[in-house]
Amino acid sequence: MDALVVGIAQAFSLFPGISRSGSTIGGGLLRGLDRQSAARFSFLLSVPIMLGAGALEVRHLIGMPTLGQQLLPLALGFIAAAVVGFLAIRWLLGYLARHSLRGFSLYCAIAGMATLVIGLVR
Numbered sequence: 001m002d003a004l005v006v007g008i009a010q011a012f013s014l015f016p017g018i019s020r021s022g023s024t025i026g027g028g029l030l031r032g033l034d035r036q037s038a039a040r041f042s043f044l045l046s047v048p049i050m051l052g053a054g055a056l057e058v059r060h061l062i063g064m065p066t067l068g069q070q071l072l073p074l075a076l077g078f079i080a081a082a083v084v085g086f087l088a089i090r091w092l093l094g095y096l097a098r099h100s101l102r103g104f105s106l107y108c109a110i111a112g113m114a115t116l117v118i119g120l121v122r
Contacts, residue, residue: 002031006041017112021046025101035096043089 009027013020021042028038061067061074 002028002033002041005031006038006045010045017115020049022108029101035101036093039093039096 006024006027009023009030010020012018012023021039024042024045025035025038028041029035033041064070
């Protein structure tokens with residue numbers, strides 16, 4: 001049941017402005033998971049999405065005539081993104097073990113309301 005609720009929460013990220021990780025963490029919290037477990041589950045759910053997106057992009061890379069010249073920069077970018085992503089997730093999991101999400105929730109509410117107001121004023 002936890003996976004079903006978190007999966008449904010993930011579907012909400014199809015709407016513009018809805019964070020996939022935020023919606024899945026929220027879904028996990030609704031099911032009674034602690035913050036760290038909800039975040040860990042959210043990041044595990046991202047693995048198939050990332051692999052699928054990567055596989056789709058590899059198709060485009062294979063057809064590039066300059067692939068040989070761009071392979072080193074692409075590999076370095078991949079490694080840098082993987083290292084920074086790992087460190088960011090590690091930091092977030094440590095942060096969630098010691099802090100609540102109230103501040104982030106308040107920020108999201110204020111940013112969302114400001115976006116709506118700006119959109120209505122224009």
